[in-house]
Amino acid sequence: MGIITDNLDLWSSTLLGTLVLFFAGGLLALVLGTIVGAMRVSPIPVARAVGTFYVNTIRNTPLTLVFFAFAFALPPLLGLRLTGDVSLTLAICALGIYTATYVAETIRSGINTVPVGQAEAARALGLTFGQVMTLVVLPQAFRSVIPPMMSVFIALLKNTTVAAGFSVVNLGSVRSYLSERGENQFVAILWVMVVFVVLVLLLSWLQRTFENRWKVAR
Numbered sequence: 001m002g003i004i005t006d007n008l009d010l011w012s013s014t015l016l017g018t019l020v021l022f023f024a025g026g027l028l029a030l031v032l033g034t035i036v037g038a039m040r041v042s043p044i045p046v047a048r049a050v051g052t053f054y055v056n057t058i059r060n061t062p063l064t065l066v067f068f069a070f071a072f073a074l075p076p077l078l079g080l081r082l083t084g085d086v087s088l089t090l091a092i093c094a095l096g097i098y099t100a101t102y103v104a105e106t107i108r109s110g111i112n113t114v115p116v117g118q119a120e121a122a123r124a125l126g127l128t129f130g131q132v133m134t135l136v137v138l139p140q141a142f143r144s145v146i147p148p149m150m151s152v153f154i155a156l157l158k159n160t161t162v163a164a165g166f167s168v169v170n171l172g173s174v175r176s177y178l179s180e181r182g183e184n185q186f187v188a189i190l191w192v193m194v195v196f197v198v199l200v201l202l203l204s205w206l207q208r209t210f211e212n213r214w215k216v217a218r
Contacts, residue, residue, distance in 0.1 A: 017170035021160040028096025033103025040108045059101035070094040071166045091163040102152045110141030150207040
């Protein structure tokens with residue numbers, strides 16, 4: 001435990017960095033993924049084409065290359081200097097945009113579980129496509145995709161460590177910092193694993209809680 005108690009400042013800052021990346025990237029992915037998922041089932045051909053192109057392009061690109069684009073290609077175009085806050089913001093955008101493709105496909109699969117007759121009945125009442133999605137389809141779709149959606153966010157949590165290679169402070173970078181302080185790197189890696197296991201168990205508990213609550217609500 002000495003490696004933690006003697007370096008609480010480092011562990012707290014890296015854990016905070018991981019949580020910021022996870023929650024901010026997750027929020028961006030959820031919002032963007034919901035929009036793209038709706039576009040994928042839109043009756044408008046252009047919207048479907050844009051959604052399909054976005055998902056197929058980003059999802060089939062390695063996350064590391066997405067980070068390279070945001071860290072080295074985008075800043076010169078925007079005239080940005082890579083300070084700590086800018087690097088963190090770009091890392092959040094990279095994680096959110098990448099994870100949004102998986103969120104979109106998960107939501108699309110949930111939309112496909114909603115009986116077509118419900119959407120047709122809503123349209124017969126005069127509701128627009130947007131109203132049908134937000135009032136009828138998406139609330140039911142979100143219920144059916146809780147387990148796969150949580151798997152997406154667990155993957156996002158683990159993907160936050162990629163940001164360590166781009167000078168963003170998080171649990172993925174704690175090993176190198178502890179090495180500079182003379183700590184055992186192998187022990188540091190083991191403790192990072194323990195922290196991630198605890199965080200994943202918390203997400204799994206949250207998944208079961210949502211499933212049980214919404215199961216009763218039905």
